Amino acid sequence: MTLLLAAGMALAWIAAPEESPSFDAFFKEFAKKRDGIHVLEARFVQETVSPEETIEAGGSIVYIKPRRIIFRYDQPKEGPAYLIQDGKAYEFEADIRQLQIYDLQDSPQTEVFFLGFDQNTESLREHYDVSVFDSNDKPNGSKGILIRPKDTEEEIGRFREVRLFLRNEDYLPYRIHIVNDDESKVHIAVSNITVNGKLDLAQTRIALPAGTKIIENDTLVETVGPGGKTVPANDAVAVESLDNPLPEKAPKP
Known part of the structure; x- marks a missing residue:
């Protein structure tokens, strides 16, 4: 998945500290702050740095409680889009009219995606060392979360x-x-970042034009017919604004 599993740089392996009362208190407050988030929209800018090149990209994020997140990348034309929900990841490439579906049911990496937006950390902590650090990054924030795989030799x-x-x-x-x-x-x-605002229905799913090839776990399962279709199909999503939408001022990057 492009947004989270892109390349990174090496650091020495350091085990996460023992969980402490302050650690537990932080995640109790973390869950409390996240509990009221039902819908979220945001923009992102991504910079991928390697010895050969630096690649910049941007796009949008939509999160819908309980467990749907959509990333759309900007390009001169429509860029790739990713939707994660119910243990599956959907990767749509508009330029070649292809949708790939991956099974993430047993992948702990799914929890890393959702940690950014929901409040459940139990499953994540089964496979990763999770610790809290002081960022001291005024005025944006003072705390952060550090995640490291417990087993670096495995897929996670x-x-x-x-x-x-x-x-x-x-x-x-x-x-x-x-x-x-x-x-x-x-x-x-x-x-x-806008929290609990109104979403257009089109923002909550991916629209597939006629002729799109749908590939699931490396097998061609369907070619979309006339009229196109959406994924996920025929699902109900609450997109009306809540009583108190919270538009947020953009923090300094």
Whole structure:
């Protein structure tokens, strides 16, 4: 998945500290702040750095409670889009009219995606060492979350570490640093965050034009017919604004 599993740079392996009362208190407050988030929209800018080149990209994020997240990349024409929900990841490439579906049911990496937006950390902590650090990044935030795989030899070790820099008011991430291997890194700046605003229905799913090939686990399962279709199909999503939408001022990246 492009946004989270892109290349990173190496750091020495350091085990996460023992859980302490302050650790537990932080995640209790973390869950409390996240509980009221039902819908979220934001923009992101991503910089992927390797010895050969630096690649910049930008796009949008939509999160819908309980477990749907959509990333859309900007390009001169429509860029790739990713939707994650119900243990599946959908990757749509508009330029070649192809949708690939991956099974993430048993992948702990799914929890890393959702940690940025929901409040459940139990499953994540089964496979990763999770610790809290002081970012001291005024005025944006003062706390962050550090995630490192417990077993770097297994599939979950595709990144070395992820650092989420959190805003004070709601513990939403405004900056993400990803460390993946010895030679590259990814920085993501999140801005223009709007919490519990009104969503257009088209923002909550991916529209597939006629002729799109749908590939699931490396097998061609369908070619979309006339009229196109959407994924997920025929699902109900609450897109009306809540009583008190919270447009947020963009933090400094």
